[in-house]
Amino acid sequence: MNNVDVVYPFVVALDGPAGSGKSSVSKQVARELGWGFLDTGAAYRALAWHAEASGVDLDDEASVIACLDSFDYGIGTDPAGYRVRVGGTDVTEAIRDPGISAVVSRVARVPDVRRHLIELFRSIIAAEHRGGIVVEGRDITTVVAPDAPVRILLTASEEVRMSRRAAELGGRDAAATGAQLRARDEADSKVVEFMTAADGVTTVDSSDLDFDATVAAVIGVIRDSQPVTG
Numbered sequence: 001m002n003n004v005d006v007v008y009p010f011v012v013a014l015d016g017p018a019g020s021g022k023s024s025v026s027k028q029v030a031r032e033l034g035w036g037f038l039d040t041g042a043a044y045r046a047l048a049w050h051a052e053a054s055g056v057d058l059d060d061e062a063s064v065i066a067c068l069d070s071f072d073y074g075i076g077t078d079p080a081g082y083r084v085r086v087g088g089t090d091v092t093e094a095i096r097d098p099g100i101s102a103v104v105s106r107v108a109r110v111p112d113v114r115r116h117l118i119e120l121f122r123s124i125i126a127a128e129h130r131g132g133i134v135v136e137g138r139d140i141t142t143v144v145a146p147d148a149p150v151r152i153l154l155t156a157s158e159e160v161r162m163s164r165r166a167a168e169l170g171g172r173d174a175a176a177t178g179a180q181l182r183a184r185d186e187a188d189s190k191v192v193e194f195m196t197a198a199d200g201v202t203t204v205d206s207s208d209l210d211f212d213a214t215v216a217a218v219i220g221v222i223r224d225s226q227p228v229t230g
């Protein structure tokens, strides 16, 4: 096979709603291909964490924007164990707290925040030293990397997504978890489109697929679209 025309890193852009499996599936795909992995939602979560830790009112856009000046963010792209850092604090676990999930859309809806983070994502992608990188979020296929050679929308029915997220949180408060997930998708949908596939984006519906089958389906899309990846 001929690799001459392949531009490195090879970018796989993957979007989808909350609980569709973006993060876990992308991470496993990256592991299997020996590529990097970038979870873009972690940056929005970390900024929400930073703003709250700085005592900022998240409804005050100007203060949220001002917070970007002191937002010293770090994330790795190793799918085997990346950590998320804000300043000297490891926030990898803290940003998964339902309290952050409940407020993250408020920072993500601010256009200046999006512009800032999108530039950051592009520089992380450009610096990837492995052959490829799987980048997941809400606007990767449409805004962050619309020219990516592989663009995928990972979906699953709302019921399935809710039960996956509730199980992940130990089955506690399934109803509240479901309601929060629905409210977050609704708020996020006003800012970016991730419920339907844009032109040229391949949909993978994981509602009836188990985890391994979903990973295999995503790798199948990558191989079909670019036979030199293997």
Ligand SMILES: Nc1ncnc2c1ncn2[C@@H]1O[C@H](COP(=O)(O)OP(=O)(O)O)[C@@H](O)[C@H]1O
Residues within 6 Å of the ligand: 016, 017, 018, 019, 020, 021, 022, 023, 024, 025, 164, 165, 168, 206, 209, 210, 211, 212, 214
């Ligand atoms: N196809 C699948 N079948 C069953 N469970 C899955 C599948 N895909 C993901 N999961 C599980 O669902 C939960 C949510 O996945 P996650 O990757 O966090 O989604 P997202 O990043 O889209 O919010 C995780 O516990 C994950 O292991």
Ligand SMILES: Nc1ccn([C@@H]2O[C@H](COP(=O)(O)OP(=O)(O)O)[C@@H](O)[C@H]2O)c(=O)n1
Residues within 6 Å of the ligand: 017, 018, 019, 020, 022, 023, 040, 041, 042, 044, 045, 104, 105, 108, 136, 137, 138, 139, 140, 184, 188, 192
């Ligand atoms: N590319 C992205 C990624 C996340 N986000 C925001 O960040 C939040 C957290 O994203 P996430 O990917 O960690 O959320 P989950 O789908 O994993 O629950 C989302 O609810 C969006 O508000 C975004 O606006 N654009």
